[in-house]
Amino acid sequence: MISDFKRFLIGRPMKSNELAEEKLNKVKALAVLSSDALSSVAYGTEQILHVLIVLGAVALWYSIPISLTVVGLLTILILSYRQTIFAYPTGGGAYIVAKNNLGTTTGLVAGGSLLVDYILTVAVSTSASTDAITSAFPILHDYRVLIALFMILIVTILNLRGITESATILMYPVYLFVFAMLVLIIGGGYQWLTGHVQAQTPEYGIAVPGITLFLLLRAFSSGCSALTGVEAVSNAIPNFKDPAPRNAAMTLVMMGLILGVMFMGISLLAYAYGIAPATEETVVSQIASAVFGRGFLYYAIQAVTALILFLAANTAFAAFPLLAFMLAKDRFMPNMFMVRGDRLGFSNGIIVLAVLSAILVIAFKGETENLIPLYALGVFIPFTLSQAGMMKRWITQKPAGWLVPFLINTVGMLTTLTICLIFLVTKFSQVWTIFLFLPIVIFIFKKIHEHYRDLADELRIDIATEKPEPKGSVIVIPVAGISQVVKSTISYAQSLTDDIVAVYVGFSDEDMKKMEEKWEKWNPGVRLIVLRSHYRSIIRPLFKFIDTVEWKKAETDHVTVLIPQFITKKWWHNLLHNQTSLLMRAYLFARQDVKIATVPYRLKK
């Protein structure tokens, strides 16, 4: 029944060789991998305006040069990552690039930051989307956490079904969002050009008293939150159809173009329509209502915006399991992240991401806005390390014409490094925790690596000299009386060895004597040892006895304890039997060298 339900939710299991069919074409890939990046258009401009407004509406014109700088930075990043794609055609996330060129620890810093960042992405974007919904329907405000958790559940199920199917579903809202934003920008631009806009725009280029470099940098770094998600494509190259690197590079450039146009368009419209950030209405909402009025088009834009924010979480669901897989392959994360599930996705990575982000949403009660700077910094650290890695690579390998790409990566590295520093300086109170969790994550990676290395050393075998050696064996059967179960257990033991001991634990002399007499009468061909228990525990006397057996035997001999276990017809019947056998298993399991065999006895009724 559980299995049927799983089939219904997730779909039929797929064969391993169906993997090729699961690869993404460019149109689908853009949808799966860009929703995170594109969704930031919904809040990028607003973040800049929020910082500038402290100096009054006259300062808002600074948003235009700042937005241009952000777009410039975007161009550098796109060019830079395009180079990475061709240099690492099998998937060149920041982790791989940094590890290969700058050493394992640097790679782990990049990988660890990204891993934590994907969890933040899911928490932040589902919360933001919930905010969009509850702003439209205030009645739902009390259920914010539940709504966000429901969203996480939906994305999780989509991803467990497999990436192609989730891509098919995701294509529509992503392209709808792009279409809606373009309609807004073209419609707004047309009205502005034809002089239909009556708004007080702050005069462009006038120096505002009180403006400081610190403030401008703060506004710029806030705007950089629009660039989160750009790295998704280069991590996911193995998911692309062949030729994967070319397709990935084209997808990346497309994404950059769309993102740049939409971001700059919204910033320009905000300036042209003289829009100031407000607490109760988003900038995009203000523009849409100014351009189209509060009609169908307005509500459509709002709905699609809410949807894209929700889908941004999906990008993390595509990226996290892949990164976890790479880390697991290098033995820095548990093996289970390498196992492909029924639908060929890395189910464990998907589930772990879902659980951790759900915990974040619950812990922050759905108010994750304060996590945004931390989340942006968590992206820019790997950006920086990845480009530093590429610089090292150009210098080391020096292929023909390496200077231009080297310069591109250098500029990129310096820019993203600067942004990291700006984040640390201007928003320290919101990002300091990175100094806490990053060392912890790296420590865990290294501990795991150590364990797997030790394990491999310990299990290694010299097949030329080391062969299995049979030894003597004794079987111990705890019995509670004489019944069909005991008969069948002894029959089984006798089919394996002649050295069998039945052990009975009695609570009184009378018990013990009775049992001995009955056993003698039965005479099953197995000797019975009767033990006395003072504490009504069957397990402790049995332990002592096994110790004695082990002590008598040569060290290399095997002691097997047979534990009969009822298999009941109905689940609730399990409650009716003392779970002594379970308890015995649990205790014995902790002991050196005792083998435990569970002998099922299937009840007929």
Added chain:
Amino acid sequence: MISDFKRFLIGRPMKSNELAEEKLNKVKALAVLSSDALSSVAYGTEQILHVLIVLGAVALWYSIPISLTVVGLLTILILSYRQTIFAYPTGGGAYIVAKNNLGTTTGLVAGGSLLVDYILTVAVSTSASTDAITSAFPILHDYRVLIALFMILIVTILNLRGITESATILMYPVYLFVFAMLVLIIGGGYQWLTGHVQAQTPEYGIAVPGITLFLLLRAFSSGCSALTGVEAVSNAIPNFKDPAPRNAAMTLVMMGLILGVMFMGISLLAYAYGIAPATEETVVSQIASAVFGRGFLYYAIQAVTALILFLAANTAFAAFPLLAFMLAKDRFMPNMFMVRGDRLGFSNGIIVLAVLSAILVIAFKGETENLIPLYALGVFIPFTLSQAGMMKRWITQKPAGWLVPFLINTVGMLTTLTICLIFLVTKFSQVWTIFLFLPIVIFIFKKIHEHYRDLADELRIDIATEKPEPKGSVIVIPVAGISQVVKSTISYAQSLTDDIVAVYVGFSDEDMKKMEEKWEKWNPGVRLIVLRSHYRSIIRPLFKFIDTVEWKKAETDHVTVLIPQFITKKWWHNLLHNQTSLLMRAYLFARQDVKIATVPYRLKK
């Protein structure tokens, strides 16, 4: 560590022969078994007044004859139960008496109602005690449920420590409560006799317009809630020191006397001081403040009252596990209720009672007042059945001088039956659920009984003819590669049988070929079967293979699957290994006749 914590909470384990020392003397028994009954003094009179006040203060004098009737009923019950104690010296709860004389189903009705009633007792009395505390400290009002749950936790721990120790702790508050009530009654009585009371008392014996039989009966049945808990002594006879029946009978009579005096005293004082029930202050509180003023004595009485209500829950904790034990002995409840824990109490009964009453407290958010009538009815049903059983016994056995005790039980039965009917008529909306849960509980009892009967039939063995018969055996070892683990597992298998098959599940032709070659080179003396998996599942191909093995073998042969399991040095290392072995166990467990042996491999690091 967990074990140490358990020791700290509950104390050292005790030997079975320490049980005799755990028996209760009369002074302790009175404390353990009477807190439920005595605590009802805190609300008995008030319940009567609450019904009468609807006709105005002039009707309150009726409380005196009604209270006298309740005390009369108490006398009948005490006499009646005294007879039961001597007739059933090994513990004559309503379950035993009804079952022995009126048949099993009637016994189960009595037992089932009492069992449910004990759960209600714990929920109702901890909630009532919480109310007393939060009335004194309104700041705690938001934490009502937590406080009630904390109380349940405390009583549970006390009872898990063992009954003598909990009795020692409980003696003080119970006797303190009795002392406090006597001080109140004597002090109040003295002031009234010396004419120091200035209060408007309703004139005694004046017929009040609008008085109906229905109302008087309702008031009377409300007053009967003061009698709940009287049955506790007769259920608990095995807990008494020898001579148990005599000691129990004396304890019962003492409890009846104290309860009668306190209840009547409070009723008289309430009348003498002209006290009317109020929503914001209890009747006892009003009397205490009228007699002593709001000084130390007043607060002491209030505190002790709150404490006794809390301890009433303890009576249920003494009675529930014993009744569950008796039902389990008769195979109507799971075996686990017969197991004595480390401290010789029936731990499972204690824990189940704690959990169920905690669920009730949570479900009702600590407002369990509406459960009181249900709880009272749940007591009077077994009262009636128990006395009907005694009547049957006198008629059947006809010992010398049986007529007087027969008449006592007849009067008792008729009275309690009448009270049951009054409850049903006057408070149907609050007690109808008994028609729902009582049939369910009895159905469960019968189903459990059926299962144990079937099981016994199935397991019965004819020791003269049925002996164990050894058969052939084949051992299947799933292997994932060649390592020390595989070597040690094969060594073990070879010590048991020669018929061993190693099975490797590969995901690609390349994998499979490589493994075959390596195995041949190693040549461990065991043949290897290589299977292909299309779905990345190791378990499904393995299953199919085992089916084939079973099909080839004679039906009676044994198939054993050896599953190696890493025993890690540190708990978190468990997360680092694919829990394939656990999964295999879970799947294989569901299969007919496959034996599963877990072979531990202890990691050194």
